[in-house]
Amino acid sequence: MFLKRKDNDNMIEIIDLETLADPALPSVMGRQHAGEEMQDEERFEKEDLEFPSGEPLPRCWIDLHWRED
Numbered sequence: 001m002f003l004k005r006k007d008n009d010n011m012i013e014i015i016d017l018e019t020l021a022d023p024a025l026p027s028v029m030g031r032q033h034a035g036e037e038m039q040d041e042e043r044f045e046k047e048d049l050e051f052p053s054g055e056p057l058p059r060c061w062i063d064l065h066w067r068e069d
Helices: none
Strands: 002-005 011-014 027-033 041-045
Touching: 002 027
Parallel strands: none
Antiparallel strands: 002 011, 011 027, 027 041
């Protein structure tokens, strides 16, 4: 799955989808796709990511208490 960074629109390949959907974890492992060479995996904060269309991530992926409101 690919998401993009809000600050620079670089595409991020998400390595572990289960981590992405876990609201208890604030970050996810991914690989930035910028340039021609394969980038190393790094950790990205979920709050800095969005879908390629510009839509935000679902609240249930980022807020542990999403059902309380």
